Amino acid sequence: MKKALIVFRKEWREILQNKLILYTILVPPILLAIIPLVMMYFMRNEPVDPEDLAMYSQFVAALPWLSPEEVVMYVLLNQFVLMFLMMPVVIPVTIASFSIIGEKEQRSLEPLLATPIRVTELLAGKTLAAVVPALLTTWVAFGIFLVGARFLATPALLRALLSPMWWLAFFVMAPLFCILSVAIGVVISSRVNDTRVAQQIGGLIVLPVMALAMLQTFGKVLYTTQTFALACLVLAVLDVLVIRMGSSLFQRETILTRWK
Amino acid sequence: MMIETHDLTRRFNGNLAVDRLTIDVREGEVFGFLGPNGAGKTTTVRMLACLIRPTSGTARINGYELGRDNQQIRRICGILTETPGLYDKLSAQANLLYFAQLYDVENPEAQVRKYLQMLGLWDKRDEPVGTFSKGMRQKVAIARALIHEPRLLFLDEPTAALDPESAKTVRDFIEELKGEKRTIFLCTHNLDEAERLCDRIGVIRQRIIAVDTPDGLRRSLFGRQTEVQLAEVTPAIVDAVSGLEFVAHVKQDGNRLRISLADPDAQNPVLVEQLVRAGAKVQYVSEVKHSLEDVYLTLVREEAR
Numbered sequence: 117m118k119k120a121l122i123v124f125r126k127e128w129r130e131i132l133q134n135k136l137i138l139y140t141i142l143v144p145p146i147l148l149a150i151i152p153l154v155m156m157y158f159m160r161n162e163p164v165d166p167e168d169l170a171m172y173s174q175f176v177a178a179l180p181w182l183s184p185e186e187v188v189m190y191v192l193l194n195q196f197v198l199m200f201l202m203m204p205v206v207i208p209v210t211i212a213s214f215s216i217i218g219e220k221e222q223r224s225l226e227p228l229l230a231t232p233i234r235v236t237e238l239l240a241g242k243t244l245a246a247v248v249p250a251l252l253t254t255w256v257a258f259g260i261f262l263v264g265a266r267f268l269a270t271p272a273l274l275r276a277l278l279s280p281m282w283w284l285a286f287f288v289m290a291p292l293f294c295i296l297s298v299a300i301g302v303v304i305s306s307r308v309n310d311t312r313v314a315q316q317i318g319g320l321i322v323l324p325v326m327a328l329a330m331l332q333t334f335g336k337v338l339y340t341t342q343t344f345a346l347a348c349l350v351l352a353v354l355d356v357l358v359i360r361m362g363s364s365l366f367q368r369e370t371i372l373t374r375w376k
Numbered sequence: 377m378m379i380e381t382h383d384l385t386r387r388f389n390g391n392l393a394v395d396r397l398t399i400d401v402r403e404g405e406v407f408g409f410l411g412p413n414g415a416g417k418t419t420t421v422r423m424l425a426c427l428i429r430p431t432s433g434t435a436r437i438n439g440y441e442l443g444r445d446n447q448q449i450r451r452i453c454g455i456l457t458e459t460p461g462l463y464d465k466l467s468a469q470a471n472l473l474y475f476a477q478l479y480d481v482e483n484p485e486a487q488v489r490k491y492l493q494m495l496g497l498w499d500k501r502d503e504p505v506g507t508f509s510k511g512m513r514q515k516v517a518i519a520r521a522l523i524h525e526p527r528l529l530f531l532d533e534p535t536a537a538l539d540p541e542s543a544k545t546v547r548d549f550i551e552e553l554k555g556e557k558r559t560i561f562l563c564t565h566n567l568d569e570a571e572r573l574c575d576r577i578g579v580i581r582q583r584i585i586a587v588d589t590p591d592g593l594r595r596s597l598f599g600r601q602t603e604v605q606l607a608e609v610t611p612a613i614v615d616a617v618s619g620l621e622f623v624a625h626v627k628q629d630g631n632r633l634r635i636s637l638a639d640p641d642a643q644n645p646v647l648v649e650q651l652v653r654a655g656a657k658v659q660y661v662s663e664v665k666h667s668l669e670d671v672y673l674t675l676v677r678e679e680a681r
């Protein structure tokens with residue numbers, strides 16, 4: 117797998133030359149980490165809107181160790197932390213399609229595939245280059261958020277925010293999202309020749325994630341560790357499916373004769 | 377043998393791109409692969425460089441069997457593809473270093489330096505290749521194909537997209553490579569290039585039409601011809617020449633005769649003697665050299681019929 121690292125390094129050299137991609141990687145985590153902290157800061161001393169309380173009445177019952185104010189805050193913060201999961205969904209597909217479509221535009225795939233690299237090593241290198249920045253930014257954003265929350269949240273709320281659900285989300289679910297996202301990037305890149313189009317199609321995969329987040333915002337479901345564990349299982353199955361599809365497309369012969 | 381193929385065939389969705397190709401390329405030779413657009417040159421190179429699989433047929437590269445020993449084959453082959461295929465945003469050095477590492481070159485930095493210096497690009501090593509001229513980009517691509525010192529080098533139309541001056545630079549460089557005991561498989565539809573660089577030429581149009589040295593191709597197509605220029609050509613002189621048993625064919629063109637014969641070195645003296653005896657005043661005797669273009673066009677046209 118030494119070759120995968122060689123590929124990884126070269127990918128990074130190219131990414132550092134491209135401002136647009138760098139912004140895609142760096143801007144969302146900064147925004148996502150700061151907005152909930154600002155919100156917490158201003159909501160700290162505000163009385164809770166009775167309408168909100170009514171909407172989340174079932175959650176108040178489910179979280180007896182939190183005060184009603186803390187419940188409302190908890191649900192709102194959960195929305196944002198769920199949004200953090202957009203990073204492992206969006207960043208890898210963006211980087212992967214940038215990288216693969218870039219190779220197609222420059223026609224560098226043929227000389228590259230003439231080298232003795234194994235296609236799995238090549239794919240692994242490109243996957244690493246897409247996944248590492250996505251996970252790092254996600255984790256850093258979550259870290260900044262937790263550090264801020266330590267000062268702004270009540271002790272009970274902080275404890276609730278540190279629930280295993282989030283560890284599961286960031287250390288299991290996020291990597292699974294990354295793999296899904298890269299594999300979708302590979303599949304899209306084999307069909308599309310325009311980086312922007314690929315990004316738009318790739319962007320569509322955040323919609324299901326957002327929809328699930330919305331369900332909670334409107335008081336329909338409260339996500340728990342169990343729901344997240346189930347989601348991880350579903351994701352793992354999806355990952356296996358798309359990896360199969362991606363690697364069957366990522367063969368010398370297929371790349372050179374079947375890709376558009 | 378560096379390359380031996382037997383009935384190598386490739387179809388794309390049922391369409392024949394390469395049909396039962398059987399050729400041998402010797403170690404150290406420059407083999408020209410000559411054919412019109414769409415003749416199957418690139419497809420052949422892609423098969424031999426283990427990029428795409430043949431539909432049927434077999435090939436050995438330096439004794440390694442295509443399909444079974446692909447990794448070994450890739451290690452000893454270098455390829456210059458039809459388009460340079462460089463990473464435009466990366467420097468010349470970064471481009472070459474990447475491939476040196478992918479080919480497990482022992483001392484990649486030194487090897488990259490060697491080729492950048494050899495091609496006069498060392499001063500520009502840190503500039504992105506996207507800013508380079510076409511000729512310079514082609515040089516970087518050739519350096520990349522050579523970075524692991526391959527024993528077999530495929531060059532797919534190395535000068536087709538270049539202006540005459542860059543084409544000349546690239547051609548001169550290929551000529552230098554000839555000295556290095558490396559086998560070169562050169563696809564081209566440029567006849568001067570083939571003539572100047574190649575030891576042998578294979579003419580292809582889906583199938584192989586002919587394989588020989590440039591001179592051999594001429595000879596097998598047109599035989600050998602001697603042209604004599606006389607002060608005056610009379611019917612008696614033509615009869616005398618036609619009567620010689622080794623003369624296959626005589627053609628008159630003004631005061632010149634074009635005579636086809638098998639072995640000019642031995643037969644020209646007899647011919648001249650006979651001419652003089654028939655009363656001819658011989659002004660010039662010379663060998664007719666058909667251009668490779670004549671040979672090529674004749675071959676390809678015959679094949680199309």
Ligand SMILES: Nc1ncnc2c1ncn2[C@@H]1O[C@H](COP(=O)(O)OP(=O)(O)O)[C@@H](O)[C@H]1O
Pocket residue numbers: 372373374388389392393411412413414415416417418419420
């Ligand atoms: N990937 C492909 N899919 C379908 N047909 C192809 C493909 N590559 C080449 N061909 C066809 O195979 C034939 C030979 O092409 P090629 O080897 O590129 O010729 P050359 O390099 O001599 O110009 C052409 O008719 C071309 O259209």
Ligand SMILES: [Mg+2]
Pocket residue numbers: 414417418419458532
């Ligand atoms: Mg070609």
